[in-house]
Amino acid sequence: FLDGGAPRVLGVDGSAALLARARARIAKDRRLARADADGRLELLHADVRRVDRPDRFALAVLAGVVAHLDGPEEAVRALQGARGLLESDGLLIVDTIGSAGIPTRDLPLSVDWRRTLHGREVVRRSELTRRETPEGLRVLYSTLVDAKRPDGTISRLPASFRLWYPSPGALRQLVEEAGLAVEAIYGSHDLEPLGPQSERCIVIGRRRG
Helix, strand or coil: CCCCCCCCEEECCEEEEEEEHHHHHHHHCHHHHHHHHHCCCEEEEEEEEHHCCCCCCCEEEEECCHHHHCCHHHHHHHHHHHHHCCCEEEEEEEECCHHHCCCCCCCEEEEEEEEECCCEEEEEECCCCCCEECCCCEEEEEEEEEEECCCCCCEEEEEEEEEECCHHHHHHHHHHHHHHEEEEEEEECCCCCCCCCCCCEEEEEEEEE
């Protein structure tokens, strides 16, 4: 965004831990640190479905957000929240996974990788369960990370999260329902046409009125 000439950039995330990582990354980069000191960068801890700010922006981007929302109602709230941050003719870019990137079958619990981290043997396993629904594909993704302690015992860290993948047509309807006019849909960051083999689904919407 800075390379593109943005006078200021606002980053919104619901995770305080991820925002802390972003701040650390900014501090270590000379150009980002300078932009931060100049007031051109801001990080906001907030729910993307309920961002309430008086200022407006020419561009809003929801990258990797839609899949982590729990269905159409939450997606519309997030899209409306992004629309509310836009200037009267501002653009919204919604970037999510395309058809080629969506899992096509369940995956049983299996080993993803084994490696040594800080002198400890670590193994990560994961499994994936799909469920087709009228509003799109729902996926439950679970992981187990086992780290071997010096005394030979194992410490285990389980985690799981749900993903939701609407069809491109459904996503377009949600963008329009949120009050944006869809101007283009692409299948890659190189602006290739959207198709069954597309890794990405990118919808460009403009605020109406």
